[in-house]
Amino acid sequence: MNLFHEEMKDDLLSRGYSRRQMLRTAMMFSGAATALTMNPELAFAQDEDAAPAGKMVRIGSNECWTGPMAPGLQAGTAALSNSNRYSPNGELEKLIKAIAKVEDVPEDHIAPYAGSGQILSRTLAAYCSPTKGFVQADPTYDSPTRVAKFLQVPISNVPLTADYQHDVKAMLKANPNAGVYYVVNPNNPTGTMTPMADIEWLVDNKPAGAIVLIDEAYIHWSKDYPHNTASHLVRAGKDVILTRTFSKVFGMAGARVGFMMGKPEMIKKVGLFDRGDRPTIPTTACATASLGATALIEARRKEMWGNRALAIEFLKKRGYKVIGESEGNMFMVDWKTKSAKDMQAALKAQGILIAAPRWPSWPTVGRVSVGNKAEMEAFCNTMGKMQT
Ligand SMILES: Cc1ncc(COP(=O)(O)O)c(C=O)c1O
Numbered sequence: 001m002n003l004f005h006e007e008m009k010d011d012l013l014s015r016g017y018s019r020r021q022m023l024r025t026a027m028m029f030s031g032a033a034t035a036l037t038m039n040p041e042l043a044f045a046q047d048e049d050a051a052p053a054g055k056m057v058r059i060g061s062n063e064c065w066t067g068p069m070a071p072g073l074q075a076g077t078a079a080l081s082n083s084n085r086y087s088p089n090g091e092l093e094k095l096i097k098a099i100a101k102v103e104d105v106p107e108d109h110i111a112p113y114a115g116s117g118q119i120l121s122r123t124l125a126a127y128c129s130p131t132k133g134f135v136q137a138d139p140t141y142d143s144p145t146r147v148a149k150f151l152q153v154p155i156s157n158v159p160l161t162a163d164y165q166h167d168v169k170a171m172l173k174a175n176p177n178a179g180v181y182y183v184v185n186p187n188n189p190t191g192t193m194t195p196m197a198d199i200e201w202l203v204d205n206k207p208a209g210a211i212v213l214i215d216e217a218y219i220h221w222s223k224d225y226p227h228n229t230a231s232h233l234v235r236a237g238k239d240v241i242l243t244r245t246f247s248k249v250f251g252m253a254g255a256r257v258g259f260m261m262g263k264p265e266m267i268k269k270v271g272l273f274d275r276g277d278r279p280t281i282p283t284t285a286c287a288t289a290s291l292g293a294t295a296l297i298e299a300r301r302k303e304m305w306g307n308r309a310l311a312i313e314f315l316k317k318r319g320y321k322v323i324g325e326s327e328g329n330m331f332m333v334d335w336k337t338k339s340a341k342d343m344q345a346a347l348k349a350q351g352i353l354i355a356a357p358r359w360p361s362w363p364t365v366g367r368v369s370v371g372n373k374a375e376m377e378a379f380c381n382t383m384g385k386m387q388t
Contacts, residue, residue, distance in 0.1 A: 008025075008029075008272050011269075011272055012025060012129075015129040015132070016129050016130055016131050017130060018130065025125055028121070028125070028147075028150060028151070029122070029125065054351075055351065056348075056351050056352070057351060057352045057375045058371070058375075059352065059370070059371045059375055059376075060353045060367075062369045064247075064300070064329070065371040066251050066300075068250060068251050068255070068290060069250065069251070069289075069290045069293045069296045070296070071289040072252070072286040072289045072293070075285040075286055075288065076285050079281050079282045079285035080281075080282040083281055083282060085281075087281065091285050092279075092284055095112055095259075095279075095284050095287055095291075096110050098288045098291045098292060099112075099259060099261075099291065101292075102292065103229070103231045103261065104231065105231055105234050105261050108264045108267075109234055109267070110261055111260050111271065112257065112258070112259040112279055112284070113258050113259065113278065113279070114256040114277045114278060114279050115247065115256040115258045116217060116244060116258030116259070117143055118277060119241070119243050119258060119260045119270065120147070121144065121147040121273075122274070123180060123211070123270055124148055124153060125151060125273045126269045126270045127179040127210065127211050127213075128148065128151065128179035128180050129179060130153070130154075131177075132177070132178060132210070133153060133154035133156060133175045133177075133178040133179060133180075134153050134154070134155050134156070134178065134179065134182065135156040135158065135171045135180070136156070136158070136171075136182040137158055137159075137166045137171070137182075137183075138160065139160070139359035140187055141188040141189075142358055153179075156174035158170045158171045160190065160192070163324065164187070164190045164192035164324035165192060165194040165198065166183050166184075166185075166187070166198065168183075168198045168199070168202040169201075171202065172205055176207060177210075178206075178207070178210055180211055180213050181206055181212045182213045183199055184215040184217070185218075185219065185228075186218045186219070186222050186328040188217065188218065188328065189330060189332055189355065190323055190326060190328075191324070191325075191326025191329075191330050191331055192323075192325060192326060193228070193327050196230065199212065199230060199233075200233070203238050212240045213240075213241050213243070214240055214241070214243070215243050216242060216244050217243070217245045217247070218248055218327070218328035218330075219244070220248065220249035220297060221248070221249060221301060221305075221328050222327040222328070223327055225301075229242075234262060234263075237263060239263075241261070241262040241266055242260065242262065243258060243259070243260050243261075244258060244259055244260075244261075245257070246258065246287045249297055249301070250287065250290045250291075252283065255279070255286060256283060257283050257287045304329050304370050306373070307371065307372060307373050307376045310376050310377070311331075311379060312326075314383070315383065318383070318384070320333050320334070322334075330367055330368065330369045330370060331367070331368055332362075332366065332368075333368060334362075335364050338364065339357070339363055339364055340357035340359075340362070340364055340365055341357050343366050344356060344357055346386060347386075350382045351378075351382075352378065352379055352382050354366055354369070
């Protein structure tokens, strides 16, 4: 089997990949490594509550508590009934047009994928190498770490500041010659925001040839959205790749739709590692119709803010330390006297599924996702009982 296509092979060779590292890269993006243990990309969406047994309160994976918005469901169902055609009505092009309109970014700067996780892993392959490392905050979204490890890319973990922001100066210092500087805004798992001025500083000071990968999976939940997105950096032709997903506010995690925004040459470079994975026609149509549902997006934001406040107030009254000021649909709690592992197990035994602990630098801190009101009340009730 030919795992490489020529352009991918030339690209990897020119960036100093060894034969062994090339093979791993090709395995990852050719579909040859299909076992979860072999392919970190396939493990991306398979975190703690992929398929919990019985009736659990699922507040572990930063999903939305409810499904796609009504206009999305309607459009998706209509598209499903026309799915005898590969492209019944130019669905992918329509999604790109809709994104261009909402984000004010040219159409040739937009590329949809079957989930934003795919873009993160391909960006690492495209811009990192054995000599061009990956720099990220600690703690942050951990899936790209698995990919960087698999690709044998050097990783720098840079602690968040005391305000739980990305420490951009320390990130540059940690590796002044990296390939990718990863900024998650709002950050996962803390939900905290990094000021745009800091991101802009990193973009202006990073080494030539490197990119800043800005992951805005949770941006719709944040207070200042849409005024705090980094899309102006894409518009200005800066060396940034900006990723978004439909897995969060749009309630489509299982439907798998995300997109990247960046210069056309960046889209091409990342696309070298494509397996041709695009969202399906029904999910694409669902995404397009959801994107412009401004009033519904606003309603979900407000609902989440209320449910998050309810849980955080409860915890604070009980004397728990809640980390920073989350603007995402998750927050972190320092259990202090208990390990995150023990707390997660204790809550699970009571039917409450929070995130599996995987931020080793913070061993007593757990992440709770924000569900609907009933779910947050169930969480609070259980916490109340556990304390007494
Ligand atoms: C920060 C961040 N980026 C990306 C993703 C992956 O999203 P997707 O479902 O689009 O692959 C997640 C998923 O939880 C995430 O937390």
